[in-house]
Amino acid sequence: MNGYRCIACAETQSADFTGFVCPSCGGNLEITYDYAAIIEEIERSGIDRARSIFTFSAFLPVQRPAERFPLRIGRTPLYPARRLGGSLGLRNLYLKDDTANPSASSKDRASAIVVRRAMDIGADVVSVASTGNAASSLACVAASVGLPAIVFVPETAPPPKLTQSLSYGATVLAVRGNYDDAFDLCLTASQEFGWFNRSTGYNPFTREGKKVCAFEIWESLDGRAPDRVLVPTGDGNLLSGMWKGWLDLQAVGLIDRLPKIDCVQSESSAAICNTVNALRASGRVDIDWAKVSIDAVSANTIADSIAVDRPRDGLAAVRAIIESGGEAITVPDDEILDAIAEMSRLSGVFPEPAAAAPWAALKRMVTAETVAPDELVVCLVSGSGLKDVAGARRAVPEPHEVEPSLEAVRAALKR
Ligand SMILES: Cc1ncc(COP(=O)(O)O)c(C=O)c1O
Numbered sequence: 489m490n491g492y493r494c495i496a497c498a499e500t501q502s503a504d505f506t507g508f509v510c511p512s513c514g515g516n517l518e519i520t521y522d523y524a525a526i527i528e529e530i531e532r533s534g535i536d537r538a539r540s541i542f543t544f545s546a547f548l549p550v551q552r553p554a555e556r557f558p559l560r561i562g563r564t565p566l567y568p569a570r571r572l573g574g575s576l577g578l579r580n581l582y583l584k585d586d587t588a589n590p591s592a593s594s595k596d597r598a599s600a601i602v603v604r605r606a607m608d609i610g611a612d613v614v615s616v617a618s619t620g621n622a623a624s625s626l627a628c629v630a631a632s633v634g635l636p637a638i639v640f641v642p643e644t645a646p647p648p649k650l651t652q653s654l655s656y657g658a659t660v661l662a663v664r665g666n667y668d669d670a671f672d673l674c675l676t677a678s679q680e681f682g683w684f685n686r687s688t689g690y691n692p693f694t695r696e697g698k699k700v701c702a703f704e705i706w707e708s709l710d711g712r713a714p715d716r717v718l719v720p721t722g723d724g725n726l727l728s729g730m731w732k733g734w735l736d737l738q739a740v741g742l743i744d745r746l747p748k749i750d751c752v753q754s755e756s757s758a759a760i761c762n763t764v765n766a767l768r769a770s771g772r773v774d775i776d777w778a779k780v781s782i783d784a785v786s787a788n789t790i791a792d793s794i795a796v797d798r799p800r801d802g803l804a805a806v807r808a809i810i811e812s813g814g815e816a817i818t819v820p821d822d823e824i825l826d827a828i829a830e831m832s833r834l835s836g837v838f839p840e841p842a843a844a845a846p847w848a849a850l851k852r853m854v855t856a857e858t859v860a861p862d863e864l865v866v867c868l869v870s871g872s873g874l875k876d877v878a879g880a881r882r883a884v885p886e887p888h889e890v891e892p893s894l895e896a897v898r899a900a901l902k903r
Pocket residue numbers: 593594595619621622688720721722723724725726727793794840842843870871872
């Protein structure tokens with residue numbers, strides 16, 4: 489790591505900068521690297537293949553990454569999904585199963601790097617605002633190293649996510665308001681009390697954890713890049729992290745072509761897709777990112793993890809979609825619900841609503857012929873179905889209620 493660059497105005501900061509956002513324009517920062525030094529390190533010692541998120545440590549902005557980290561974060565499976573893909577005529581569909589993370593979502597990737605950073609700088613409390621997953625994830629990772637965590641969630645967050653956070657021993661503030669209210673309150677309180685704020689799209693270190701997902705996909709595909717990766721998107725940090733990972737690999741010569749990064753949002757929480765579509769419709773080519781603004785929406789979707797009015801890493805995501813040539817696809821809630829059951833039935837991977845959205849989007853893309861049958865496609869399964877059992881339950885039929893008799897079983901099988 490050799491500094492920070494503003495995603496909006498491109499102003500740079502040195503590596504010892506301690507702020508979170510651009511001091512000139514308030515834009516989000518991205519962490520920059522000395523790629524020549526990374527190439528040298530890889531040539532000298534090879535790629536370090538730790539069994540956790542702290543693999544490829546030359547690309548990570550933290551010191552002694554794996555030290556004192558008991559949990560295995562990242563290194564999740566990439567499954568070929570032949571029956572699921574085959575149901576749409578897709579011959580090379582893969583699922584990146586991030587439900588296999590300790591707290592059962594992709595968020596653990598970011599929490600690991602942020603908690604490691606907090607330890608590096610001697611922070612004694614970590615905080616976050618979250619729709620639910622980032623809270624349970626930070627609570628989990630902080631508990632694993634004995635760091636106090638304070639989490640802000642909307643009071644409507646699904647009970648499993650709340651229960652996880654409470655079980656891990658975090659201080660849970662259930663905010664009477666939505667995610668955006670929780671975000672603003674966490675920001676003010678963290679500044680007031682000096683907590684290290686992990687909030688997505690504010691803390692530049694989260695993206696660095698999420699990018700490792702791209703490294704893992706690259707490794708699982710024997711050093712290849714897929715044609716496209718579909719990412720469920722709310723704030724846009726998961727998506728911009730995914731893109732950063734492939735850019736890092738390209739910058740050191742490990743890949744010679746980049747995948748398209750497709751953004752999947754709920755129809756009613758589509759601030760990022762709306763902006764991408766408007767920019768594309770305008771036909772502008774040389775976009776001045778400092779002048780791009782993202783209009784807020786009023787989110788209302790069953791996919792609570794991607795219900796966001798004002799995307800906090802929206803600009804980075806819009807840039808990633810446009811620069812990668814990816815699609816911006818929105819899906820309605822009923823298709824998200826269908827996708828939960830279809831993915832589960834045809835692949836054995838059980839997604840929460842947000843994590844099912846990419847499959848719903850892929851179905852639309854096949855119909856629109858924006859994806860070809862032979863493309864190598866990866867859907868990111870970013871959170872487990874157990875995170876929102878009530879959501880999943882809406883997607884499946886009722887069980888057969890039977891008396892404890894063989895006759896009743898026979899009758900049920902005929903129904
Ligand atoms: C399961 C799941 N999928 C996708 C996302 C979207 O990530 P982002 O808000 O960075 O776009 C989240 C964020 O909470 C999530 O929990």
